[in-house]
Amino acid sequence: xxxxxxxxxxxxxxxxxxxxxxxxxxxxxxxxxxxxxxxxxxxxxxxxxxxxxxxxxxxxxxxxxxxxxxxxxxxxxxxxxxxxxxxxxxxxxxxxxxxxxxxxxxxxxxxxxxxxxxxxxxxxxxxxxxxxxxxxxxxxxxxxxxxxxxxxxxxxxxxxxxxxxxxxxxxxxxxxxxxxxxxxxxxxxxxxxxx
Amino acid sequence: xxxxxxxxxxxxxxxxxxxxxxxxxxxxxxxxxxxxxxxxxxxxxxxxxxxxxxxxxxxxxxxxxxxxxxxxxxxxxxxxxxxxxxxxxxxxxxxxxxxxxxxxxxxxxxxxxxxxxxxxxxxxxxxxxxxxxxxxxxxxxxxxxxxxxxxxxxxxxxxxxxxxxxxxxxxxxxxxxxxxxxxxxxxxxxxxxxxxxxxxxxxxx
Numbered sequence: 001x002x003x004x005x006x007x008x009x010x011x012x013x014x015x016x017x018x019x020x021x022x023x024x025x026x027x028x029x030x031x032x033x034x035x036x037x038x039x040x041x042x043x044x045x046x047x048x049x050x051x052x053x054x055x056x057x058x059x060x061x062x063x064x065x066x067x068x069x070x071x072x073x074x075x076x077x078x079x080x081x082x083x084x085x086x087x088x089x090x091x092x093x094x095x096x097x098x099x100x101x102x103x104x105x106x107x108x109x110x111x112x113x114x115x116x117x118x119x120x121x122x123x124x125x126x127x128x129x130x131x132x133x134x135x136x137x138x139x140x141x142x143x144x145x146x147x148x149x150x151x152x153x154x155x156x157x158x159x160x161x162x163x164x165x166x167x168x169x170x171x172x173x174x175x176x177x178x179x180x181x182x183x184x185x186x187x188x189x190x191x192x193x194x195x
Numbered sequence: 196x197x198x199x200x201x202x203x204x205x206x207x208x209x210x211x212x213x214x215x216x217x218x219x220x221x222x223x224x225x226x227x228x229x230x231x232x233x234x235x236x237x238x239x240x241x242x243x244x245x246x247x248x249x250x251x252x253x254x255x256x257x258x259x260x261x262x263x264x265x266x267x268x269x270x271x272x273x274x275x276x277x278x279x280x281x282x283x284x285x286x287x288x289x290x291x292x293x294x295x296x297x298x299x300x301x302x303x304x305x306x307x308x309x310x311x312x313x314x315x316x317x318x319x320x321x322x323x324x325x326x327x328x329x330x331x332x333x334x335x336x337x338x339x340x341x342x343x344x345x346x347x348x349x350x351x352x353x354x355x356x357x358x359x360x361x362x363x364x365x366x367x368x369x370x371x372x373x374x375x376x377x378x379x380x381x382x383x384x385x386x387x388x389x390x391x392x393x394x395x396x397x398x399x400x
Contacts, residue, residue: 020377022230026310029226071286074304075278082271111270114227114308121301167393168385171223175385182378 004136007128011140014191017115018148019182021122024115028149029174038153042146044103046139049116052084053138056120057131077120082111115145151181205330208319212334218311219342219384220391225311228302229343230380236359239347240340241295245284245303247336250312251329252280257320258328264321273316274307281306311339349383350374 017023027041056077064070089107093100110116119141123134155177164173203211218224228246232238256276257264264272285303288296296303306312315335320328351357354374356364373379 022227022377022380023305025226025230026224029223071282074282074285074307075275078274078278078307082274111274112308112310112313114305117308118227118301118305121304125301167389167396169392172385172389172392175381175388179378179381179385182381183373186376186378 004133007133007137008140009191011137012144012147013185014188016144016148016185017119017141018145019178019185021118023118024113024145024149027109027113028152028178029171033153033156035150035153035157038149039146040103041106042142042149044106044110045113045115045145046142047103048081048085048088048107048110049119049142049145050135050139051088052081052116053119053123053141054131054135055080055084057123057128057134060124073124077117078111081116081120085111115141148181152178155181203327205327208327209330209334212331212336212338213341214338216335217338217342218335219339219346220388222311222314223388224314225309225339226384227305228309229346230377230384231302232299233343233346233380233383234350234354234375235298236344236347236351238295238298239343241288241292242299242302243336243340243343245288246306246309246312246339247333248284249277249280249306250315250336250339251332253277253312253316254320254328254332255325257316258323258325261321261323269317269321270313273313277312277316278307311335345387346380346383349387350379354379 011017015021018025018028024045027045059076059080060070060073064073064076069076085107092107119138122141123137126137128134128137152174156174159173159177168176212218216222219226219229225246228242232242253273253276257273260272281304284306285296288299288303315332319331323331348358351359352364353371356362356368356370371379374383
């Protein structure tokens with residue numbers, strides 16, 4: 001139980017997927033202009049990454065490794081992720097129209113979101129050996145992504161009222177804010193790393 | 196892509212990718228490796244070359260397949276093509292440059308989801324013949340290498356006082372640790388884009 005909690009804290013905060021591994025930086029800089037959109041994107045990513053992390057873990061452990069096909073890992077992973085996204089989109093549209101309204105528009109963009117493939121690879125790189133650990137890690141990576149993108153959107157909404165020097169407008173000032181945010185998250189370093 | 200009226204020649208495409216449409220500073224594409232591996236110049240160079248290799252190969256394949264592409268399956272075709280070439284690049288690095296492969300870690304497989312490659316496949320290779328597609332890939336790839344190297348140069352120089360692992364600043368230089376850590380990546384990229392914007396603004400006046 002303790003190690004599950006440590007995995008959760010480490011994934012969501014200490015080793016935040018956006019601010020320390022730079023995964024999913026494109027939506028982080030692009031979408032995070034409005035709070036509600038950022039939250040929708042975060043929810044969609046969390047949803048898909050949990051399912052994709054679970055499925056790729058199962059595929060890797062029970063199909064690729066026994067058949068000695070580990071070199072096909074990347075191709076199979078990206079195929080599983082693309083399939084998951086399609087499936088989630090269809091299921092949500094059919095059974096949960098309200099949910100689809102909330103984050104359906106973000107689903108097609110997610111296949112090429114590095115945070116998803118990155119998480120699936122990290123599950124394997126960090127050597128999580130049970131399915132439960134893989135699921136917890138994937139879910140809390142999604143939570144960490146949501147956290148970062150929502151904080152960023154809040155900061156950027158305030159930033160629209162600031163008088164930014166002309167060359168710094170747009171991407172540069174956003175990157176500076178991200179740098180300060182990353183420094184703040186470095187304050188958590190050391191918590192939950194003793195696994 | 197510019198408007199269809201002025202279709203650029205192959206050499207114009209090549210030149211355009213390097214500076215006027217630089218993927219890092221102008222289009223802000225493929226930010227994930229740009230930020231992650233640029234704390235050393237050697238890592239930045241390897242990542243840039245690997246990405247260029249994949250970009251050129253996938254543009255060639257997509258350009259050859261462009262008549263057979265089904266609209267609703269095209270993204271899947273792009274992704275699987277890219278994933279195959281990334282696997283080749285990854286196995287090559289693991290065999291011949293094992294240290295570099297270890298250093299870059301998951302960022303080599305993450306080339307698969309680099310938006311730069313998919314956007315070039317969609318915007319250029321799926322509509323053009325072989326020659327313009329290759330020229331476009333080489334141009335955009337060089338622009339990407341240039342972006343990675345400039346970021347790597349600043350970060351390694353200030354963060355470790357060295358270039359390609361060779362000490363260039365005097366021993367008294369206090370190493371700016373923050374530059375090799377994640378915040379340094381955001382900060383340096385922000386600075387460089389600001390310089391490019393400032394330069395543009397000055398030229399317009």
